[in-house]
Amino acid sequence: MSETAAAIRAEFTKVRGIRGTFVALLLFVPVSVFIAALGGWSAKGAIESDSPGLRSDFTPEQAGLDGILYGQLVLLVFGVLIVSSEYASGMMRVSLLAVPRRGRLYAAKMTVTALAAAAVAAPVIVVSYLVTQAALGSHGSSIDANGVPRALAGAVVYLTLMSLFAAGVAATARSAVLPLAVLLPMVLAGTQILSVIGATKEVARYFPDQAGMRMLTVQSHDAYTGFAVLLVWTAAALAAGYLRHRRWDA
Template sequence: MSETLAAARAEFTKMRAVRATSVALLLFVAVSVFIAALGGWSAKGAIESDNPGLRSDFTPEQAGLDGILYGQLALIVFGVLMMSGEYTSGTMRVSLLAVPRRGRLYLAKTAVTAAAALAVALPVTVVSYLVTQLALGPHGSTLDADGVPRALAGGVVYLTLMSLLAVGVAAAARSAVLPLAVLLPLVLVGSQILSVIGATKEVARWFPDRAGAQMLTVDSGDALTGLVVLLAWTAAALTAGWVRHRSWDG
């Protein structure tokens, strides 16, 4: 146990020392809060001007969770960089000299990534929601509105699992380029486009981001299904990453 904790402390030190990972976490905070404020302000203007462009299914509660859906892109980058950095720089050999047991090293990396993602996701999810309600002014809602606490908790779990999914994909690819080229477009537009096309709509709902998004939908009855699907994707990615990491020969 002490060796595992030592490995985790070493990974935490690396995370703080690498500027790119710190920047990714800061971007998650900035983007999430900015989109939350912008979305609330825009919706307030649309409501007060009776703008027909306002979504027919708009609710202040759901609007408060939109910001983190964009901010998650930065957390995906964070997860990818946490795992891929040592492969691309060649320092994985040094890490394996310090921690020869590959399973322990892999566990330390995933645990530190999950802990860091959770640590930022929890306050940012709540703050983003409150910022949106503040921007909505008299049209805003409260933190304890029906379905909101569950959706906020689901959002935190969703963000943490998406970070771990990125870790697994990065370990399987042993680089940053391919995971980022696949995950970012998929989450940003790919699965959303596929979800509105008749031929692919049913398939797209099982994609990790589309299924997981049910966890942070205020009035969703599919939150548990979304959690199970995202857990399955994350477990598969981490397993594939472990297989590749175990067979890495430098």
């Protein structure tokens, strides 16, 4: 087994062995499915009662993907903890003894972050979409409706990149407190508010989460632009994290 493969295998073992990180990854499943079901039932009730609270641009296809806004919070926590837990516990020194080349260790950790996030996101996104449509009942749509397969694939890529972005920010900060204090409010409400204010609307479109959300918009015409913007943010975060990791005094 090559040294790189051994480093990746060791990182997978850490994901399973560190309780907080593993729990954060697993929580993505029930949170996403529950939000999907709740969203579908709520929308069904609004449709059947002609509620004015139903969004004017509501479509069953997009409703199956809207719950990701909340599910992604769990993966952001996972991305932060997979890096910050080792700095906080001092295990990073042990990891460097096993893998002295810092670039190899960092690359292995980020590879495992991406693979774990994608492996969990892919099936959960499909299940969540189907759960929403089932909850909508006769108002639901099919999984092969126009634009849906692309949006589902975009959602997997989006969640994977956002997990990597969070991991890069955590590596830069070398702790969990600051990244979580910034990322969670930003994704949950911060950029949402900025995106509806006239003075900041255009700027907010280029924040990582707002740009990336275009990838999972069913009728989006600029999904690839959103992907490119999020990719730049992720690459910048990973680069900054690596520079901090390389200069860390173990």
